[in-house]
Amino acid sequence: MAGRWMDLGALNARGLPGADALGVAIERMVTGIASSVESERGLAARLNYLTKTDAGYEAMDRAGIHVSPRTLMAWLAEERIPNKANRSRLDAAYWDLRRRNVAADLKKRLNREGRGTRVEINPVDQTRVEGKYQRDLSGRSLNVRGVWDRAVDAWMNDDFDELDAVWDVIIEDLGSDYDAYTYVSSVGWAA
Known part of the structure; x- marks a missing residue:
């Protein structure tokens, strides 16, 4: 310093x-999704963003989201809602992936x-x-x-x-x- x-x-x-x-x-x-992860819309948008690419699954893994494929499919189908801890992890994974995805653009x-x-x-x-x-x-x-x-x-x-x-x-x-x-x-x- x-x-x-x-x-x-x-x-x-x-x-x-x-x-x-x-x-x-x-x-x-x-910038990213404005809706809170606590809202139906915000949760669905984050899940959609995270499950589109392998990088999204890696971000979920880094955030500590370790659920079965069946549970993840139930979340995506809105049949089940992740618990509070997993919603928080999904939000962290979303922002981690978002940061990684925009880094090259920020440099440019x-x-x-x-x-x-x-x-x-x-x-x-x-x-x-x-x-x-x-x-x-x-x-x-x-x-x-x-x-x-x-x-x-x-x-x-x-x-x-x-x-x-x-x-x-x-x-x-x-x-x-x-x-x-x-x-x-x-x-x-x-x-």
């Missing part, structure tokens, strides 16, 4: 590590054929920090290139250390001010 703010919040500043904000921003790009959208993506970085929230301790920080905007494949792969693998290394590369372009953006309020872009 680039920053030396080991005691973020000691003076009441609020924020999160830039790597976390980067992961949150990538996660927001993943963020890389934009080598042009990169303009990123908005919002500094930590200092509204609760006593005036004499506040730093003069403002939102920053920069075009980020060459790190998106690494960022998406790290996000996919829940690899915080790699996301942190990517964040360090991103904020290096801020010059001598980079350390002030180790922790941020949020990161965003339009891709």
Whole structure:
């Protein structure tokens, strides 16, 4: 981690590590079924999505769904409803598969054929920090290139250390001010 703010919040500043904000921003790009897994429609849509490909069955296996083919067929035919634990696992499997299916598209959208993506970085929230301790920080905007494949792969693998290394590369372009953006309020872009 680039920053030396080991005691973020000691003076009441609020924020999160830039790597976390980067992961949150990538996660927001993943869309899917809006209906809850608790609804009939949401459950049916998830089951349909998960049972169309081998990758869906692998996602269910990773999520811990181990039922007989007969039970799965009863779920698909809406003759039986999975218990609460299995509904939760089906939801986790759905989002896992969804993330895997959109990763390549995310890389393409963020890389934009080598042009990169303009990123908005919002500094930590200092509204609760006593005036004499506040730093003069403002939102920053920069075009980020060459790190998106690494960022998406790290996000996919829940690899915080790699996301942190990517964040360090991103904020290096801020010059001598980079350390002030180790922790941020949020990161965003339009891709």
